[in-house]
Amino acid sequence: xxxxxxxxxxxxxxxxxxxxxxxxxxxxxxxxxxxxxxxxxxxxxxxxxxxxxxxxxxxxxxxxxxxxxxxxxxxxxxxxxxxxxxxxxxxxxxxxxxxxxxxxxxxxxxxxxxxxxxxxxxxxxxxxxxxxxxxxxxxxxxxxxxxxxxxxxxxxxxxxxxxxxxxxxxxxxxxxxxxxxxxxxxxxxxxxxxxxxxxxxxxxxxxxxxxxxxxxxxxxxxxxxxxxxxxxxxxxxxxxxxxxxxxxxxxxxxxxxxxxxxxxxxxxxxxxxxxxxxxxxxxxxxxxxxxxxxxxxxxxxxxxxxxxxxxxxxxxxxxxxxxxxxxxxxxxxxxxxxxxxxxxxxxxxxxxxxxxxxxxx
Numbered sequence: 001x002x003x004x005x006x007x008x009x010x011x012x013x014x015x016x017x018x019x020x021x022x023x024x025x026x027x028x029x030x031x032x033x034x035x036x037x038x039x040x041x042x043x044x045x046x047x048x049x050x051x052x053x054x055x056x057x058x059x060x061x062x063x064x065x066x067x068x069x070x071x072x073x074x075x076x077x078x079x080x081x082x083x084x085x086x087x088x089x090x091x092x093x094x095x096x097x098x099x100x101x102x103x104x105x106x107x108x109x110x111x112x113x114x115x116x117x118x119x120x121x122x123x124x125x126x127x128x129x130x131x132x133x134x135x136x137x138x139x140x141x142x143x144x145x146x147x148x149x150x151x152x153x154x155x156x157x158x159x160x161x162x163x164x165x166x167x168x169x170x171x172x173x174x175x176x177x178x179x180x181x182x183x184x185x186x187x188x189x190x191x192x193x194x195x196x197x198x199x200x201x202x203x204x205x206x207x208x209x210x211x212x213x214x215x216x217x218x219x220x221x222x223x224x225x226x227x228x229x230x231x232x233x234x235x236x237x238x239x240x241x242x243x244x245x246x247x248x249x250x251x252x253x254x255x256x257x258x259x260x261x262x263x264x265x266x267x268x269x270x271x272x273x274x275x276x277x278x279x280x281x282x283x284x285x286x287x288x289x290x291x292x293x294x295x296x297x298x299x300x301x302x303x304x305x306x307x308x309x310x311x312x313x314x315x316x317x318x319x320x321x322x323x324x325x326x327x328x329x330x331x332x333x334x335x336x337x338x339x340x341x342x343x344x345x346x347x348x349x350x351x352x353x354x355x356x357x358x359x360x361x
Contacts, residue, residue: 012070012140013147020062023136028058030132031125053108060100061133068092069137079148082141089137097130190241198240205237220326221347224296225257231266231289238270242279251290259346261296262322268315269298269342278303291346295332299341316342 005015032054069089076085187206191199212230228250235248248270270287277300279285287300319342320331329345 013143016140019139020066024055024058024062026136027061027129027132028054031058031129053104057100057104060104061097061129062136064096064100065089065093065133065137066140068096069140073144077148079145079152082145086141089141090134093133093137094130097126097133101126101129193241202237202240205233205240209233209237219263220322221260222263223257224252224259224261224346227261227263227266228252228257228289230264231270234267234270238274242274242285245279245281245284246274247284247286249286249288251288252296253291256291256296256346259294260348261344261346262319262326265319265322265344266296266298268319269344272315273298273300273340276305278305292343294346295343296346297341297343299339302335302338302340319344 005017009015028051032050069092072085072088072092076082076088187199187202190202209230212233232248232250235246238246266289273285273287277285283303285300285303287298289296289298291297316331316333323329323331323345327345327347329347331345332343334341334343
């Protein structure tokens with residue numbers, strides 16, 4: 001672990017090779033000064049022996065404390081365990097410095113090496129070494145805390161994205177059966193009112209629309225241009241049933257065609273307008289789609305039917321929920337009694353919620 005760079009980064013949060021060298025030198029220099037004071041009358045041999053001994057003690061302090069720190073991180077890896085881990089580390093540092101100094105002194109005494117250790121000042125010197133060791137280990141802990149906090153935030157963000165993506169998938173999958181349900185109702189009416197050939201043509205065009213749905217895949221956003229193609233294909237199918245009594249008026253600037261929109265949102269609004277309004281020669285239905293202030297607006301005059309077709313009540317709620325998950329911009333719904341309009345935000349990548357911004361659209 002001392003040599004393997006990947007393991008150093010894994011357990012410490014950074015490559016601490018040069019930091020270890022610097023820390024050992026700092027502890028060594030402090031120890032040499034504290035234990036020898038201002039005594040500069042050492043011979044060359046004594047000076048070399050003193051440096052060797054001090055470095056030996058410093059390296060031993062560092063290696064043991066570092067190993068204990070890594071062990072504690074493996075045993076208590078979570079941020080919630082930080083207090084417990086730090087308390088154990090502080091106790092380990094104090095114990096290591098005292099025990100290593102005691103055993104080392106006894107070992108040196110066996111060789112009768114007098115390296116000018118002043119035992120009266122030893123406790124004061126050891127406290128200083130303990131303080132320096134704690135400060136260096138505190139730097140390790142600060143870096144570790146930062147790395148773990150950053151990783152925790154990333155994991156939380158990824159979890160949020162996964163939840164939002166699952167919700168969007170569910171809503172998108174909900175919208176497609178809704179479309180299927182209503183087109184079957186339309187097909188039933190065509191079979192009742194038109195020839196078999198008209199029904200066949202309807203089924204052929206319907207299959208083209210489903211091919212579009214398949215090609216759109218699992219996209220959570222789609223360009224306004226593509227959504228308009230899908231919507232116009234849908235109106236074309238409905239024209240088989242209503243003829244010239246159903247009219248779609250488009251007023252879309254070319255500059256807005258590249259903006260993003262929730263898939264099937266326009267189609268669902270057109271579907272609702274057809275489902276809930278009278279469409280006849282006496283009361284033709286006109287649905288308008290235009291752009292205003294970065295919103296695409298779908299509106300029509302209300303021509304309430306006396307009888308309503310069965311409804312899954314999915315359309316508007318589905319659109320609102322999908323927009324709420326993707327952006328902070330609301331879907332605006334206005335019902336004045338005789339006029340109904342829905343305004344859908346036109347989106348750009350930079351306007352999406354941060355927790356959604358990394359999705360692949």
